[in-house]
Amino acid sequence: MFVMAGKGFTVKKDWDNPLEHAMPEHVRVPAEFRIGNGAQAVQVAPATVLAPMAGVTDTVFRRFIRHASLFTATSVDLATVEAEISNQQSGCGLLMTEFTSADGLARMRESKRKRYLTFYDDEHPIGAQLFGSNAETLAEAARIVEDTGFDLVDLNLGCPAKRVVGCNGGSGLLRDLPKIREIFKAVRAAVSIPFTVKFRLGWNDSQIVCVDLAQIAESEGLCAVALHARTREQGYTGRARWQWIAAVKDAVRIPVIGNGDVRTPEDAAAMVAQTGCDAVMIGRAAPSNPWIFRQIAEYTATGSYTCPTERDRYRMIRTYFRMLLEEAEASQELPRAARHGETAGKMKQFASWFTHGVPGGAKLRQQIYAAKTGAAVLDAADAFFEACFNAPVIEESESEFSTEPAFEETALVCD
Numbered sequence: 001m002f003v004m005a006g007k008g009f010t011v012k013k014d015w016d017n018p019l020e021h022a023m024p025e026h027v028r029v030p031a032e033f034r035i036g037n038g039a040q041a042v043q044v045a046p047a048t049v050l051a052p053m054a055g056v057t058d059t060v061f062r063r064f065i066r067h068a069s070l071f072t073a074t075s076v077d078l079a080t081v082e083a084e085i086s087n088q089q090s091g092c093g094l095l096m097t098e099f100t101s102a103d104g105l106a107r108m109r110e111s112k113r114k115r116y117l118t119f120y121d122d123e124h125p126i127g128a129q130l131f132g133s134n135a136e137t138l139a140e141a142a143r144i145v146e147d148t149g150f151d152l153v154d155l156n157l158g159c160p161a162k163r164v165v166g167c168n169g170g171s172g173l174l175r176d177l178p179k180i181r182e183i184f185k186a187v188r189a190a191v192s193i194p195f196t197v198k199f200r201l202g203w204n205d206s207q208i209v210c211v212d213l214a215q216i217a218e219s220e221g222l223c224a225v226a227l228h229a230r231t232r233e234q235g236y237t238g239r240a241r242w243q244w245i246a247a248v249k250d251a252v253r254i255p256v257i258g259n260g261d262v263r264t265p266e267d268a269a270a271m272v273a274q275t276g277c278d279a280v281m282i283g284r285a286a287p288s289n290p291w292i293f294r295q296i297a298e299y300t301a302t303g304s305y306t307c308p309t310e311r312d313r314y315r316m317i318r319t320y321f322r323m324l325l326e327e328a329e330a331s332q333e334l335p336r337a338a339r340h341g342e343t344a345g346k347m348k349q350f351a352s353w354f355t356h357g358v359p360g361g362a363k364l365r366q367q368i369y370a371a372k373t374g375a376a377v378l379d380a381a382d383a384f385f386e387a388c389f390n391a392p393v394i395e396e397s398e399s400e401f402s403t404e405p406a407f408e409e410t411a412l413v414c415d
Helices: 059-068 102-107 109-119 135-148 171-176 178-190 210-218 242-251 263-275 292-302 310-330 336-354 361-370 374-389
Strands: 034-035 043-044 048-050 095-101 126-131 152-157 195-200 224-228 256-259 279-282
Touching: 048 095, 059 095, 059 310, 095 109, 095 242, 095 336, 102 109, 102 126, 102 135, 109 135, 126 135, 126 171, 135 178, 152 171, 152 178, 171 195, 178 195, 178 210, 178 292, 195 210, 210 224, 210 242, 224 242, 242 256, 242 263, 256 263, 263 279, 263 292, 279 292, 310 336, 310 374, 336 361, 336 374, 361 374
Parallel strands: 048 279, 095 126, 126 152, 152 195, 195 224, 224 256, 256 279
Antiparallel strands: 034 043
16 A cells, blocks of 8 residues: 555555566566356456555556557567567556545445546456455445446455554454455355455465465456565565465465565566566555566567666656546536646646656656646646757657557546
């Protein structure tokens, strides 16, 4: 999670003593994996997942990542690339929503649910993540998720924030495996779409339950598990202990998704090599490097990957900010002043990540933080980069990392 400062944990933008991994010679992120069986199984290609992050993975950020991750392999000879590992469709195989309260979802009017469950056709495959502690309520919320058109439903057993744990949600449930089994049974019986769970190692080092929990999940018919290889007590500090991902993989037959400390394509490949996991989930690296999924796909296809230029980064910032403004203008869920104020706040929230690596980025952040409206934030970014490039800001670039796709107008899937 990226929010809840002062209420438990705040995600750090950096890593504690990150390991530098070399590219494994013969192991790369798999080209695909499958969640579930039968007609409603979800094919995820490539085997990369955008982690659910509160305050981050709304529909705008998800679509931004999906399109920023496009990899058309224009710079490689497709005749020399094995089709089964090319991953040229998109660098991000599965999108996940922000985690959503099952209690709130079950209680709110249908018209209000759109604010939390909005997604567009180009976001498939997409999963909705729920949190809560009441089995019947979670089952009802899962039915709402299925009726809305999501491809899968996911249960959050990993959030370490005090206000979530205080309600026995998120990682708070890791202290009660019988309760988790009850929830698994209720949700599995309520929906026919694939059902997955994301969890941590356990409450603390003396209560490591990840292997037992994964086995319970498999026995109750869940279709995949995702493990963030830290305890609740760790929060987001220290290193993720990938050896536990390997232990879970050895213990179950359903797909295992690894999560924790994947910052680069090298990290992603190293996680697969060291753990044998079926897919890699990426969280806090995505806001600072939206190209990471694309880079992983490019490495899988070619054995190397390209880093973005300053102009690429500018286009990325500008595209995301424009998308936020357009979504705010189209939304009718809040009064106009409130939604535009909310949009300006989100732009500022992401400025520290999006300007990472930009020469003079501190000056740009100051200008963005001083802006009063979303339009002013966009103007500040334009002026900053225009001065950097000493050229018209709309000048076209031949960089293959351009992230200004033409999004088609699509109807909302949910009502």
